[in-house]
Amino acid sequence: MSASQKFGRILFGGDYNPEQWPKEVWYQDMQLLTKADINEATINVFSWAQLQPSEERYDFSTLDQIIELLTENHFEIVLATSTAALPAWMAERYPDVTRTDFEGRHHRFGGRHNACPNSPTFRYYSQKLAAKLSERYGHLRNIVCWHISNEYGGQCYCDNCAAAFRVWLKRQYKTLDAVNAAWNTHFWGHTFYDWSEIFPPNDLGDAIGYDNSTLAGLSIDYRRFMSDSILQNYKDERQAIRRFDPETPITTNLMGTFKDLDYFKWAKEMDLVSWDNYPAYNTPSSFTAMTHDLMRGLKNGDPFMLMEQTPSQQNWQPYNSLKRPGQMRAMSYQAMAHGADTIQFFQLRQSKGATEKFHGAVISHADTDQTRVFHETAALGHELAQLGGDILGARTQAKVALIFDWENYWALEYASGPNIRLKYVDQIQQYYAAFYRQNIAVDLIPTDLSAAALAKYDLVVAPVLYMVKPGVAENLTTYVKNGGHFLTTFMSGLVDRNDNVFIGGYPGPLRELLGVWVEEFDALPPEKHGQVIFTDQSTYECELICDIMHLEGAQALAHYGAGEFYAETPVVTNHQVGQGRAYYVGTQLAAAGIDHLVGQLIDQFDWEHFTTPANVEITCRQQADARYYFVINNGPAQETLAWPYQGTDLLNQQTVAPGEITLPSYGVKLVKVAK
């Protein structure tokens, strides 16, 4: 159960941090926020120093007052545990709580997200605080969600972490021989003969900058270990909360494709997923859509909370452009379209000082409701209040799945060669975008689904499936044999979970499924492009990497054009296996080329899809009895499109008939169509 479902309406609120203001401001806030139909506040995100002013003393008096005020004013509360920033006294008294950085420097006090995850002091006191909070507030009916810490991430390379890493390794590998084999330490004579010889891979050890390493296996394992260590911090606090509050959902806010943490692993420990959406001024809407879908995918399609977005502008981007009139609304509905049941802002009131003081807020420094941003927020609040809760819990029904895997992400980007421009998220995004352009629903899924779980999809796409972990090839093969379709690309099937290459010909365990053998891959510098010619003679550019391959049962769908020694050799292939097919794309196709390929796939399936102008997306969530179509203009110009169904626009209660419909700049229709 998501926090919002509990209440039959969409949660609409955000981060609220009144401690820096006098009381009279609080009362004014309550009036303004109520006026905007805001019904929820996330509080206590960075208050540890206030709650525990010294090692010996806790002081909940201010928090008591804030909760009381919110409760009296009928707000729901997302209660954070405040452990994302250490109190200064703790850093001074217990140096183990701060981190040692990639350069090997132990930090003094500063910043946030600054706790060493393996610090005994941090672990003790963070649990203690979470327990105290739960004991004191966990019984309150309007605490709708616990929010542990905030935007977890980062790494530590201190001696405590080194020691914990060795314990983690022993648990994973049992013996040093197994470690040496896993990391192929023999290469460059790195064989370890004692656990104590193993160090975290930072600038003083085996790392080569942030994104390369003498022993990629070590670096990947350190990322696994760090993700696990920080997850343990989360679990520590969760357990502490559960001592006094057995029920209220617990979350922490994630950050889309953020590299540091294996969110699929994390999501298993979270009652609901929440996340912070901060696109840059030029982030394509397809990227934002993908991250929403990824967040929804973390818990197998469960609705999520949009924990943070700015109502107007950010402050920490290079260029913090304003959201245009209507754009905040459109982006809020985009979040809902892709699975959000909660719309929150960072922040309800703009801070008066420190680093984020120019980050937008519902109540700005102008301290009034007479602002564009307040008006737009209030209008959205009213709209959502009228909408009620019918849509809560509605689900996406996708026939296409896209695999996203953090371990693969790490491994691919630690790989030395063949091309430094190869980036994991870019690779995933370009395939996502091709489906998005056709308004085809996509689920983002982990790499370890069973063939049975995959069976509901017509197509599973796994770009750069570089690391193939145990069982994955088998699952995919069974899935295809049973009628599924699978598509993967260059740089797939190369290494096992320890980053050791599958010997015997690329793409390793996927070779039989794909029916191709990739003998070599050429790397293209940025100034160089190749040509891909499909069997229908349509021709597209390619770049980055060009596989040179042999057909072993697959059919060529496209071959390279003239100009290189591998001209005329196959580059896009299709392999019939059992009832299904396996596709392979041996190069970085230009977007139009991927569109062409996706077009061929659409022709095979009865996927619901829509042709829309570039800035318009149509996305569907479904309840048992109805489909909810979000028709969103993500751009600043008016757009016209063809619409096929009879339905009702829930935002204005007007009937929408099949035919041409027009959306103003950043306009939205939410059309309910009966099943």
Added chain:
Amino acid sequence: MSASQKFGRILFGGDYNPEQWPKEVWYQDMQLLTKADINEATINVFSWAQLQPSEERYDFSTLDQIIELLTENHFEIVLATSTAALPAWMAERYPDVTRTDFEGRHHRFGGRHNACPNSPTFRYYSQKLAAKLSERYGHLRNIVCWHISNEYGGQCYCDNCAAAFRVWLKRQYKTLDAVNAAWNTHFWGHTFYDWSEIFPPNDLGDAIGYDNSTLAGLSIDYRRFMSDSILQNYKDERQAIRRFDPETPITTNLMGTFKDLDYFKWAKEMDLVSWDNYPAYNTPSSFTAMTHDLMRGLKNGDPFMLMEQTPSQQNWQPYNSLKRPGQMRAMSYQAMAHGADTIQFFQLRQSKGATEKFHGAVISHADTDQTRVFHETAALGHELAQLGGDILGARTQAKVALIFDWENYWALEYASGPNIRLKYVDQIQQYYAAFYRQNIAVDLIPTDLSAAALAKYDLVVAPVLYMVKPGVAENLTTYVKNGGHFLTTFMSGLVDRNDNVFIGGYPGPLRELLGVWVEEFDALPPEKHGQVIFTDQSTYECELICDIMHLEGAQALAHYGAGEFYAETPVVTNHQVGQGRAYYVGTQLAAAGIDHLVGQLIDQFDWEHFTTPANVEITCRQQADARYYFVINNGPAQETLAWPYQGTDLLNQQTVAPGEITLPSYGVKLVKVAK
């Protein structure tokens, strides 16, 4: 009294460092320098290691000889105290004397400007050396100026500095509560409960790179503290000198818009301002002019020393182009035009080794007077000797003032958001340049002048007056009410002296004066431009930041062109307040747009101004009975211009009549016009 005035002639000399040469070279130097009419030498700048070869021993024998030689040869002397570079033995014996850097690393021996300003050892021995020098040489008649240390700057982050910072904070804030409020530490839970929890904001603490910070208030205060700490070093030595020499002017060489030190605060402690002018090959002449004016402004218009310039080329720029024939002369007169009574070079003789060996000198490695550079220097020497001292002490009479404020500089550039391309000096420079293009005299003034002091100006310009310190808004308002004109821009009136935002609507304390309310500011990425249309329909590009504002009494002088949601809204405004007016420019106007605005202002006032070709400037200094016009061609081509007055060109004693005059490449006229 400036050092040069004492002698009724312009000081013409430079840095002289004969210790690396055998004696026969010294005698040759005297002949060559005398031949060039050089009448001054700055000595002893980096000789500490020689003067104090060990902790126990001082040795002045070489310096005695140098001073004797210069005295015999009738040179004036600027005597440096040599404390800008530590002796190696001191760094080895007393590690507290070296700095801890931004990355947190304590330095061993190396470089220069390398002393921790809060090192007890450094403070003790630097004072002792200054006292010894003063005792020994302070009575000499030809010591015309003391030069303490050299090009002060930099930061230290050591534990001594941390301790001194806490003392400084206690003096400023009295209580920790006041510190917490000033820095808004509650944000991100940084509340301090003990002074010992506060650390310098470097990479191990609260800084986020050099130009961002978790707590901007802390970072700004650390800059204040560092500027003060280093100023204390200067004052230490000044006091030591004054024990034995009560009279001779004392200075240290500044560096224009150098960010580290609050030069307005420093200048109060200096008997005269001196500075080093090192433009790059592509520095516009308007920038150099502005820095001269800033240096003149530091002591309210007093003439300054040009302590260093190269006679030919520099060595530490990326591209060390030669000054073209005549260019050194033109730049020397430009310095005089803007207030210099002294023209010095770094350096009189070129060094034979170490990092600056390729820096130009009057006597080059060729070791002869048969060089272009020597010839040009000697020619200038003769010219200055003939000029005598009539011009000494002459002052600039400006009707336009431009506010430059180091605290504002620091605060603006620590601000996170809205646009990383926003740079303080750029903002000041573009307004300066618009007046410079019209040959209108401008004073650079501090931010804290009283309304009475401002009253002599027709117009006060304060671009990006981000930080408005106590009293500033009141002074400006009184100034305007009494008939003054004030112009400011976007990003003004935002924060108080602790970098906390004025709540209630931008531009905060300037809102009433300006008659506008800025509701939002949009940040434009580099590829994006807007349009500004003045009421006369003239149209200019704008970029960087676009304010969205409401008129509250002001009149619109220009509005935004089409293309954005804030099209047609006001962007340049004019507010009648009492007898004066307050202008607001809500965006980064293209240069032509600022020219348009300045043109409108010129039409209102009877400012002396001249229309000249782009490379020609006309600048005036005034004595009681005469005006001295410097007509300078800063470019490599011949230029012709209109000239309005009857006068005498002091450089050739010819009459200059009104009419067209022609200047050769880098040509100069110095026209005396009787009052």
Added chain:
Amino acid sequence: MSASQKFGRILFGGDYNPEQWPKEVWYQDMQLLTKADINEATINVFSWAQLQPSEERYDFSTLDQIIELLTENHFEIVLATSTAALPAWMAERYPDVTRTDFEGRHHRFGGRHNACPNSPTFRYYSQKLAAKLSERYGHLRNIVCWHISNEYGGQCYCDNCAAAFRVWLKRQYKTLDAVNAAWNTHFWGHTFYDWSEIFPPNDLGDAIGYDNSTLAGLSIDYRRFMSDSILQNYKDERQAIRRFDPETPITTNLMGTFKDLDYFKWAKEMDLVSWDNYPAYNTPSSFTAMTHDLMRGLKNGDPFMLMEQTPSQQNWQPYNSLKRPGQMRAMSYQAMAHGADTIQFFQLRQSKGATEKFHGAVISHADTDQTRVFHETAALGHELAQLGGDILGARTQAKVALIFDWENYWALEYASGPNIRLKYVDQIQQYYAAFYRQNIAVDLIPTDLSAAALAKYDLVVAPVLYMVKPGVAENLTTYVKNGGHFLTTFMSGLVDRNDNVFIGGYPGPLRELLGVWVEEFDALPPEKHGQVIFTDQSTYECELICDIMHLEGAQALAHYGAGEFYAETPVVTNHQVGQGRAYYVGTQLAAAGIDHLVGQLIDQFDWEHFTTPANVEITCRQQADARYYFVINNGPAQETLAWPYQGTDLLNQQTVAPGEITLPSYGVKLVKVAK
């Protein structure tokens, strides 16, 4: 005697590292490698951790088996000593073995080439291992070469190195006064009064980034000291080997123009030169040719080993393009053409894990001989086997010499000013390339050859001969007087071996020889170009630096074009001295301008040269009775060229008659022409 000559055939093999594989793979490797006519394996490069698993224990059992296997299969062996990567246990037990980096951080275990050269522990155990290897295997007949460590390089800045540096300085300079004079420490007051005050020049000391320094003399000496220290490591192991093996040639693999080590000094200690050739995808063939010639020049023309090249692609470049079909063969012959008697690969079998796993190999991850790369390797193997050993030991007969000097390289790039774009290798390369374009043989020589040794050359070219060490000017002058021709450029004759400027006019000790005085040098920013007009009115662009000079006996061959104040002044000159001539080029001429100049020189001499298409080179090696011409198409297109001689193509045993010949893409002819 080079290792390959011993056997009457070209060594053809590479790095072999079977320890990471099970035994069955070894047997398969033997079959595959034999099939490719590979006759040599370099082994044991990074096996220290395996050979000495703990301080007390050595274990040669695996190495025994590898050697036995190779011997049984008739492979020659290049036996490495394995000391290029420390065992982890050693780093943990003896922290002195790891390095302190430029930033001042002492490293823990990680990477390779990671030993502090002045670590007592490292020196003790590296010698011990080398001795044990020699004792155990030195007697084996098929050990054809010892390979000490691997790709030596890097720097250490630890306290052990500081102490050793002081000892090194005492040996060089005897007194501190001499050090102070050498480094001109008086500048900026750096005078040292005790040896203990001297520190390595890293970020905590006198360095200003990697490529600048307060005291260039110190930084240059530290590079000398580091090169010497690491050379001592090499000599330590060499001595240990020689205790048991008095004969087998000893080498270590160098890296072309690699900056860290003074390879001319190193080569004196090596029995034969070997090196690793890793061009990037866009490295011009003239650069590779130059590095081969440099490696050949290190031992005065002796043939060298190509120790490493990739058969297909690299992994650590930004863009690791494949070698095109035929390109590996063409590049192998290019190596031979310029002096290699050995062609080796890194590597024989591709690694399964760790950082270089995507580096190409003869046996790829596909684990089969059915690959393009294997086929090409085998084809080359067969070709080389047929070729036999006739060419072994053949020598290059060049009439043009090009000076390359590491101390000059270091000094020039530490120079602060005049232009940051000035790079030593670029300067050498552009002159090399001009001769290469004419297919004129060039020897790369050190700077200290006697006039007698120089006498065999018609022309000696020394671009940017910035540092002129004792005797060099005298040797060059005698050489020219006796009829030689000498060409040098701007930035020559400036400093002595300690980086102190020759006083009295540039180019210092070369001024009389060149007959010019360079009064000034202008630095051009990247956007600016000048013009050079030769006496025949042909005109070329110039850039970077423009000397302004006076003729003192030389004749002008070219002068500057219009546009600058030094228009019409001489820029290329020619000075008749005795029987010879000395040329000076006072600017960075565009390539076409250098070609023009080289064309004028060709007209004076009877050098053998060939006109070929841009991608084709013709290179000659000579035996007593025959000349061997390598005609190589380094490009992907077919090329046609004129060929003057009657001979036999040894690669297909066909007669080659004078006339037009055609080479396919990457085609090669090896034409034997009888003398």
